[in-house]
Amino acid sequence: MKAESSERSLLQGLARNDKKAIETIYKENYNLVQALVINNSGTAEDAKDIFQEAMIVLYEKVQSGTFELNCQIKTFVYSVSRRLWLKRLMQQNRFQLSDGHEESVSVDEDMEEHEKRNTEFVMMEKAMNGLGEPCKSLLEAFYLQKKSMQEIAVSFGYTNSENAKNQKYKCLVRLKKLFFSQYKNESL
Amino acid sequence: MIEDIKLLEAVERYISGQMSPDERVHFEQLRKSNPEVDQMVVEHTFFLQQMNRFDEVKNFKTILNDTHIHLGEKGLIKAPRLKGRAKVIYLYNRYKRVSAIAASIAGITALTISALVWSLSPTKPVNKNDLEILSRDLHKEVSQMKKQNEVLRQKIDNVADQTSVSEPEITYVSGGTGFLIDTKGYIVTNAHVVKNAQHVAVQSINGKDLYAKVVYADADKDIAILKITDKRYKQFSSIPYSIKRSSGDLAESIFTLGYPRNDIVYGDGYIAAKTGYNGDTLSCQITIPANKGNSGSPILNKNGEVIGILSKKENSLEGAVFALRSKYIIEALNVLQKDSSYKNIKLPTNSTLRGKDRTQQVKTISDYVFMVKVD
Numbered sequence: 001m002k003a004e005s006s007e008r009s010l011l012q013g014l015a016r017n018d019k020k021a022i023e024t025i026y027k028e029n030y031n032l033v034q035a036l037v038i039n040n041s042g043t044a045e046d047a048k049d050i051f052q053e054a055m056i057v058l059y060e061k062v063q064s065g066t067f068e069l070n071c072q073i074k075t076f077v078y079s080v081s082r083r084l085w086l087k088r089l090m091q092q093n094r095f096q097l098s099d100g101h102e103e104s105v106s107v108d109e110d111m112e113e114h115e116k117r118n119t120e121f122v123m124m125e126k127a128m129n130g131l132g133e134p135c136k137s138l139l140e141a142f143y144l145q146k147k148s149m150q151e152i153a154v155s156f157g158y159t160n161s162e163n164a165k166n167q168k169y170k171c172l173v174r175l176k177k178l179f180f181s182q183y184k185n186e187s188l
Numbered sequence: 189m190i191e192d193i194k195l196l197e198a199v200e201r202y203i204s205g206q207m208s209p210d211e212r213v214h215f216e217q218l219r220k221s222n223p224e225v226d227q228m229v230v231e232h233t234f235f236l237q238q239m240n241r242f243d244e245v246k247n248f249k250t251i252l253n254d255t256h257i258h259l260g261e262k263g264l265i266k267a268p269r270l271k272g273r274a275k276v277i278y279l280y281n282r283y284k285r286v287s288a289i290a291a292s293i294a295g296i297t298a299l300t301i302s303a304l305v306w307s308l309s310p311t312k313p314v315n316k317n318d319l320e321i322l323s324r325d326l327h328k329e330v331s332q333m334k335k336q337n338e339v340l341r342q343k344i345d346n347v348a349d350q351t352s353v354s355e356p357e358i359t360y361v362s363g364g365t366g367f368l369i370d371t372k373g374y375i376v377t378n379a380h381v382v383k384n385a386q387h388v389a390v391q392s393i394n395g396k397d398l399y400a401k402v403v404y405a406d407a408d409k410d411i412a413i414l415k416i417t418d419k420r421y422k423q424f425s426s427i428p429y430s431i432k433r434s435s436g437d438l439a440e441s442i443f444t445l446g447y448p449r450n451d452i453v454y455g456d457g458y459i460a461a462k463t464g465y466n467g468d469t470l471s472c473q474i475t476i477p478a479n480k481g482n483s484g485s486p487i488l489n490k491n492g493e494v495i496g497i498l499s500k501k502e503n504s505l506e507g508a509v510f511a512l513r514s515k516y517i518i519e520a521l522n523v524l525q526k527d528s529s530y531k532n533i534k535l536p537t538n539s540t541l542r543g544k545d546r547t548q549q550v551k552t553i554s555d556y557v558f559m560v561k562v563d
Contacts, residue, residue: 002197017247017248017251019251019255022251022252022255023255023258023259025265026252026255026256026259026265027259027265030259030266031265031269032263032265034266044267044268047267047455048256048267052249052252052253052256055246055248055252056248056249056252058244059248060245063244110229117241117245119239120238120242121241121242121245122240124239124241124242125246128242133537135536136537137537139239140243140538143236143240144239144240145542147258152435155432155433155434156433156434157433159478161547165197166193167198169192169193172196172403175495176235179238181234187545
C-alpha cells in the first residue's frame with residue numbers, strides 16, 4: 001500500500017516537473033535501461049537517448065492526467081525502453097534482443113500515442129526553426145512565457161504595443177502555415 | 189488585415205476565457221452563424237495546444253539532460269563521466285610529450301655511443317698507447333654525457349612541473365571579467381580591461397588558462413570582444429543565458445558574477461537609474477558592489493537574460509557603479525560582422541535559466557564567465 005502511494009506521488013511530481021521526483025525516477029531506472037542497451041550492441045549515448053525518450057512517454061502519460069499505471073514505474077519504463085530500442089535496432093536491420101525479459105507489460109497504446117506526439121513535436125520544432133528571429137522569440141514571449149504585448153513591445157524595442165501586435169500576427173500566420181503544411185503532408 | 193488581427197484577438201480571448209459573459213454569448217452566436225469563424229476557433233485551439241505541448245516537452249528534455257549530468261557526476265547512475273574521460277586524455281597527452289623527449293634523448297645517446305664505437309673499431313693496427321688514450325677519452329665523453337643527460341632530465345621535470353601549474357608562460361597582471369556570447373569562443377569584456385595588452389588569456393572557473401586575442405574594441409563605449417584561440421578550448425554546446433535588447437526597468441533586481449579576485453564572486457542589486465554618469469545614455473546606474481576585476485562582468489535579470497556589462501570607469505562618482513546597456517553588444521557585433529570572417533557569430537537568444545532558482549542559475553552561468561588576464 002505504501003509503495004503504491006509513493007509511486008503515485010512520484011508520478012504526480014513528474015507531472016508538475018518536480019525536480020526531486022524526476023531525479024528519483026531517473027536514478028532508480030537508468031542503470032537497468034543502460035544495461036539493456038549496452039548488452040544489445042548500443043552505447044551509453046544510445047542508452048541515454050532511449051531512456052530519456054521513455055521518460056517523455058511517461059511524462060506525456062501523466063500530463064494527460066493518468067496517474068494510475070497498470071504496473072510499476074520500473075516495469076513501464078523498462079518495457080517502453082525495450083520497445084524503443086528494438087525499433088531502433090530494426091531500423092538497422094537487427095531484430096533480436098537478449099535480455100532474458102519478455103515485454104512484461106503491453107505498451108502498444110502508449111507507443112502509438114507517443115509516436116503521434118513525437119511527430120507533432122518534430123513538426124513544431126521544424127516550423128519554429130524555419131521561422132527565424134525575431135518572430136520565434138516574439139511568439140515564444142507571447143504564447144509560452146505569457147508576456148503582455150506591452151512588455152513585449154518594450155523588450156523587443158517596438159515603439160508601441162499596436163506595432164508589436166501587428167508583427168506578432170504576421171509571425172503567427174507564418175508559423176501556422178509552416179506547421180500545417182507539414183501536418184497535411186503527414187496525414188495524407 | 190486589421191480586421192483579421194481583431195478577429196484573432198477575439199478568438200484568443202475566447203479560448204483563454206477572458207471574455208465577459210455578454211461578449212461570450214455574442215461570440216458564440218457568431219461561431220454558430222459563421223462556419224469560418226468556427227473553423228478558426230477549432231484550428232487555433234488545436235494550434236495553441238500544439239505550441240504548449242512543444243514547450244512542455246522541450247523544457248522537460250532540458251530537465252532530463254540536467255538530471256543526467258547531475259546524477260552522473262554524483263555517481264548515482266552508471267553513466268560515463270565526461271570529466272573523467274577528458275582527464276585521462278589530458279594525462280595521456282602530457283605523458284606522451286614527456287616520454288617522447290625522454291625517448292629522443294635515449295636515441296641520441298645510443299647513436300653517439302655507436303658512432304664512437306664505430307670510430308674506435310680498429311680498421312688498421314693501432315698501437316697500445318693510442319688505444320689507452322682513446323679509451324680514456326671515451327670514459328670522459330660517456331661521463332660527460334651522463335651529466336648532460338641528468339641536467340636534461342631535471343629540465344624536463346621542471347617543464348612538466350611548470351606545465352601542471354600554469355600552462356601559458358607569460359606572467360599576466362591586472363584583469364577583469366568577460367563572458368561568453370558565442371560557443372565558438374567569443375567573449376565580451378570592457379575595452380579598458382584589454383587596453384595596451386600584448387597578450388590576453390582567459391581563465392575559466394576550473395582555473396585553466398586559455399589564450400585569446402582581441403578581435404574588436406571600442407574605447408568610447410568601453411566594449412571589447414575577444415576570441416579564444418587556444419586549441420584546448422572545448423566548445424560548449426550552448427549558452428544558458430540570452431542577450432537582451434532592452435535594459436530593464438528602474439528597481440528591477442539584477443545580479444552579476446565576476447572575478448574581483450582569484451575566485452568567482454556573486455553580487456546582486458537593482459537598477460538604480462536609467463542613465464549613467466552625467467546623464468550618459470549608453471549606460472545605467474546599478475547598485476552592485478564592484479571592484480576593479482568586476483569590469484566586464486555580465487549583469488543579468490531574474491530570467492537569466494544579460495541586460496548589461498558592468499563597467500566601472502575611473503572618473504565615475506565615488507561608489508557608483510554603471511552597466512553598459514546590452515544592446516551595445518549587439519551593435520558591436522554588427523560592426524564586427526562587416527568583416528566576413530566573423531559572419532558566423534550568433535548571439536544566444538534564448539535563456540534556459542528562466543524560472544530556476546538563483547543558486548541553480550549562478551551554478552550554470554559560472555562556467556561561462558571568465559577572468560580576463562593581460563600582460
